[in-house]
Amino acid sequence: MKFTKSTGILLLFMAVPFFSFAQDWHVGAFLGITNYSGDLTQQRVDMKYTRPALGLLVRKDINRYLTIRGAFTWGIATGADSTNSSKDLLQRNLSFRSNVFEGSLIGEVNFFELEEKGFTPYVFVGIGGFGFDPTAKDQSGNRVRLRPLGTEGQGLPQYPTRQPYDLFAISIPFGAGVKAILNDQWTLGFEIGFRPTLTDYLDDVSTNYVDQNTLLAYRGQKAVDMAWRGDEVSGKVTPGAYPADGAIRGSDKHKDWYAFSGFTITYRLGGGSGWGKQKATRCPILRP
Template sequence: MALPFISLAQDWHVGAFVGITNYSGDLVKQKVDLKYTRPALGLLVRRDINRYLSIRGAFTWGIVTGADSTSSDKALLARNLSFKSNVFEGSLIAELNFLDIEEKNFTPYVFLGVGGFGFDPFAKDLSGNKVRLRPLGTEGQGLPEYPGRQPYDLFSFSFPFGAGVKAILNDHWTLGFEIGLRPTLTDYLDDVSTNYVDQNTLLAYRGQKSVDMAYRGDEVSGKLIPGIYPRDGEVRGSAKYKDWYSFSGVTITYRLGGSSGWGRQKAMRCPVFR
């Protein structure tokens, strides 16, 4: 009986990701608005469990953004909200290859995993100053009049899934392309989720800046009927669906230790039973 080739079947790769980020939430009308495509970069480590299954750990940065001002919906134009945020994601993902990549030199694949990410939405005021939105409590978070609304966490979880294709360039390098979606557990990636709160209450507790950033319809009076701050309880966003983001792009990985473990294994394999 031959010894198992466990070490040979578990190859390691290190590499990078270069691509784009997109966002889906309360500040875009459609699921993905390509006007708000922004860059993404990442580093990754992949371990081949066998020729069909790999486990990947990655750290990825991207930018998510959206604005009512580019919408064709008059209600969103009148609301006039906007946001931008960096997203820093750490993830652990399983890749399932459809083909034996060592024999075909390429394979389509699907992937599924879990990630944790940090974010911090901000917008620019009329003077062009960057304003962090979470401390303003624009939907009454943390106010005694709204006990059910607590400040949202700036860390949440996502569940990456998607598909791609990768090809072996030589004994060391593998090139891939993938599209990956990230449903999340937060509805505040864009600082918008539920209803407006009373303007005077918000002013008393959080100040004029909070009022100014909670509703910005009065800034578009040259285009529409001058906006009036909505009444307490009027719809600001929708809590029915959580926010999503996506990372799509190219991966390039370098295999450590020379030729693949599966390639070596096939060359060295001997039968277990005669």
């Protein structure tokens, strides 16, 4: 096929919809912090256990006020009884740390037209799935995976209703933020996002203690050591101090939460300056 001026003009007009389509898409990154709320915190969020978070994201502008976002975010959830003020929690002396790997699909509702105001507050809500694997350091400083130990009798025949918990769970991201245009391509934002989850085992703590001898027989001394760590507070083993079978270890009344808060930076694919230019591109006015 011979390339002519007419062919070039035809190809240019054919490419216009794809160029406009690209302008609706943004790719970017997230840099922020992770916080945890669960059985090892007395307050909703304990800032002493703030840890880093990183992520990648893709945004699609549906219209001026609605944006859909897909993201993959990594963070660290952690907590410990040692910083609580409750005497009972200090005596329990549990702790945990877990990487959190979240994939999410989120809808953002913008309050203003971003291209006109240059900035806009927004709220968001969506659905997420995340992987986790709680660990804790033993007295030798070695990090130990807690799920295989069955610290609350999960998987033992004496406790048939307690099954090993999944290491993948659902979260419900929601929150609010603000974003501002830096130039035609770049947008900077800041948001605070909460994640109520459908698991109570992000921290490996949920219900009651199980019989010490049963746990020892089926899972070994390490499971007993990590299920209750009160002896480490006094530095000596106290006979009979281990909680009785059925004693309260945690509470399954509320599921665990985590939070991702921080900055987003996104780049608009295809260049241009957003909806203003897209409108002109999609509905051109031909003048003689």
